Amino acid sequence: MKKLAINGGKKIRNEKFPAYNTIGDEEREAVLRVLDNGKLSRYLGAWHEDFRGGEEVRALEEEWAKYFGVKHAISVNSATSGLYCAVGAAGIGLGDEVIVSPYTMSASATAPLIYNAVPVFADIDPEYFIIDPESLEERITERTKAIIVVDIYGHPYDADKINEIAKKHNLIVIEDAAQAPGAMYKGKMAGTLGDMGVYSLNYHKHIHSGEGGIIVTNNDELADKLRLIRNHAEAVLPGKGYDDLTNMIGYNYRMTELEAAVAREQLRKLPGLLDSRLENVKYINEALKDLPFLQLPKVMDDCKHAYYVHGIKYDEEVAGVSRSKFVEAVKAELMEFELRETEGVKIGAGYVKPLYLLPIYQNKIAYGEDGFPFNQECYKDVDYSKGICPVCEDMHFSQMITHEFMVPSMTIDDMDDFINAINKVWENIDELK
Numbered sequence: 001m002k003k004l005a006i007n008g009g010k011k012i013r014n015e016k017f018p019a020y021n022t023i024g025d026e027e028r029e030a031v032l033r034v035l036d037n038g039k040l041s042r043y044l045g046a047w048h049e050d051f052r053g054g055e056e057v058r059a060l061e062e063e064w065a066k067y068f069g070v071k072h073a074i075s076v077n078s079a080t081s082g083l084y085c086a087v088g089a090a091g092i093g094l095g096d097e098v099i100v101s102p103y104t105m106s107a108s109a110t111a112p113l114i115y116n117a118v119p120v121f122a123d124i125d126p127e128y129f130i131i132d133p134e135s136l137e138e139r140i141t142e143r144t145k146a147i148i149v150v151d152i153y154g155h156p157y158d159a160d161k162i163n164e165i166a167k168k169h170n171l172i173v174i175e176d177a178a179q180a181p182g183a184m185y186k187g188k189m190a191g192t193l194g195d196m197g198v199y200s201l202n203y204h205k206h207i208h209s210g211e212g213g214i215i216v217t218n219n220d221e222l223a224d225k226l227r228l229i230r231n232h233a234e235a236v237l238p239g240k241g242y243d244d245l246t247n248m249i250g251y252n253y254r255m256t257e258l259e260a261a262v263a264r265e266q267l268r269k270l271p272g273l274l275d276s277r278l279e280n281v282k283y284i285n286e287a288l289k290d291l292p293f294l295q296l297p298k299v300m301d302d303c304k305h306a307y308y309v310h311g312i313k314y315d316e317e318v319a320g321v322s323r324s325k326f327v328e329a330v331k332a333e334l335m336e337f338e339l340r341e342t343e344g345v346k347i348g349a350g351y352v353k354p355l356y357l358l359p360i361y362q363n364k365i366a367y368g369e370d371g372f373p374f375n376q377e378c379y380k381d382v383d384y385s386k387g388i389c390p391v392c393e394d395m396h397f398s399q400m401i402t403h404e405f406m407v408p409s410m411t412i413d414d415m416d417d418f419i420n421a422i423n424k425v426w427e428n429i430d431e432l433k
C-alpha cells in the first residue's frame with residue numbers, strides 16, 4: 001500500500017487553510033465613512049483645488065510618505081499604472097532602452113513599451129533572485145535611459161551597487177516594490193531606494209484595497225509629472241503654466257476615496273502583519289533547514305526581507321525526482337486556502353516564466369500588427385532569444401519552488417501540516433521514482 005496521497009495514500013490535511021484576510025472592522029468603518037459622506041471620489045482633471053483628489057486620497061498619501069520616510073507619495077489605481085507613470089515621468093520614449101529583470105510580474109517590463117521604448121532583460125542573482133549588477137552593466141548601451149529594479153519576493157534590490165552603476169551612466173532607477181512594502185536595505189525602506197518606487201495594493205499583496213498602487217519619490221519635479229500623468233495631464237497643463245510637454249498625455253489612474261480609506265487602515269496594520277510573516281518564516285526555515293535537497297532563502301547583510309512569497313531552491317540531483325513531481329506530491333498532501341480556493345494549493349514550481357519568453361517578445365508584436373516599436377531600426381540589436389538570462393531560466397525551469405504557507409493567518413499547526421507534507425514526500429521519495 002502506497003503512503004503518498006498522490007499515489008492514493010491518506011492526505012496530511014483535509015481541511016482548508018485559514019484565509020489570509022486582513023480586512024476587518026476598521027476597513028468596514030472606513031468604507032462606511034466614505035459612503036455616508038457621498039464623496040466616492042473628488043478629483044478634477046483640471047488645474048484646480050481638486051486636481052490632487054479628495055480627503056482620503058490626500059490623507060493616505062501623507063501617511064504613506066511619512067511611514068516610508070519619503071517626500072512624495074502619489075496614489076494610483078494599481079502598481080501597473082504606477083510603473084507606467086514612472087516611465088512616463090522619466091521622459092522615456094522611442095529610441096530608449098530600459099533594463100529590467102525578467103523574473104517578475106509582466107507589468108514591470110511592459111511599462112517601457114507604453115512609451116514606445118523597449119525592455120532589455122538582464123539576468124538575476126542566483127541567491128537573492130534580484131537583478132544581477134554585473135549582467136545589468138553588460139546590457140547598458142548608449143540608448144539605455146533607465147533601470148526597473150524589482151524587489152522580488154520581498155527582497156530589496158542591491159541598491160548600493162545598482163545606484164552606483166546608474167549614477168555612472170546617468171540612468172534613472174525605478175524600483176518595483178510591489179512585493180516588498182516594509183522590507184529594508186541598510187536602514188532605508190524598500191521602495192525609496194531609487195529615483196521612484198512603486199507599491200501595489202492589489203488583493204494578493206501584503207496589504208491591499210482590492211486594487212491600488214502608490215508611487216513614491218523625493219524629487220519634486222518627478223512628483224509633479226507623476227501627478228499630471230495620473231490625471232489628464234494634457235488638460236491640466238495650460239492652467240498650471242507648465243511648458244514641458246514630454247510624455248504629458250494624461251491618463252485616468254486615479255484611486256477612489258473608498259480604496260484610499262481602506263488603504264489607510266491597511267497601512268496601520270502593515271508592521272504587525274510583517275512581523276508575523278517573519279516569525280512564520282523563521283519557524284518554517286528552522287524546520288526545513290536540514291533537508292539536503294532544499295536551499296532556504298538568503299537575506300543580504302543589513303537587509304530585511306518582506307517575504308511576499310517564500311522562495312526555496314530545489315536540487316533535483318539530490319532529491320532524485322523532478323521538481324514538478326515533488327511539488328505535485330506535496331500539493332496532493334495539502335489543501336487550498338479559504339477565500340482563494342480557485343488558486344489551488346499555494347505551492348508552485350518555477351514562479352514566473354522569464355518574461356522575454358512571452359509571445360509579445362518572442363514574436364515582437366506590440367502595437368498594431370507590424371511589430372512597432374520592436375521593428376524600428378534603433379531596436380535591431382535587442383535580443384529576446386532563449387538563453388539570454390541563464391540564471392533566471394534555471395530558477396524557472398528547474399530550481400525554484402515558491403509557497404505561501406508563511407502568511408500571517410497560519411497557526412503553528414497549519415505550518416506543521418505544510419512541513420509534515422514536505423517531510424512525508426521526502427521520506428517516501430522512492431514512491432515517485
Ligand SMILES: *Cc1c(COP(=O)(O)O)cnc(C)c1O
Nearest residue numbers: 078079080105178179200201202
Ligand atoms: C503585483 C505586482 C505588480 C502589479 O501590481 P498591480 O497593483 O496588480 O498592478 C507589479 N510588479 C510586481 C513585482 C508585482 O508583484
